[in-house]
Amino acid sequence: MSVRKFLDLSTGHLSQHDREQLTAMLTEQPPYASSSSMTGERGWLIYVSTDPDPAHWSEIPALVAILARARELDCDYVLLDADGPVDETLPFLDED
DSSP: OOOOOEEEEEGGGSOHHHHHHHHHHHHSSTTTTTSSEEEOSSEEEEEOOSSOOTTTTTTOHHHHHHHHHHHHTTOSEEEEETTOOOOTTSOOOOOO
16 A cells, blocks of 8 residues: 655645646646646646756746745645645745
């Protein structure tokens, strides 16, 4: 049996522009659409690579920081949810 950890965070850690960028990137052709991630009505579930490609999410620096935080906490996934909790170590924009 395998059990994996995920970091549950508010989408407020991403700016509105970053959220739009992330949605657009995940609906495009590979490499983003083929990455281990899911887009939902209220957020995203994103795989946390242990050996990240620096260019993969470079257009969304806040997401790069979130994924680095998840690696620090030994998480395999990040769940960015509109109702998720805030991590005080990351910038929180709360533009809604």
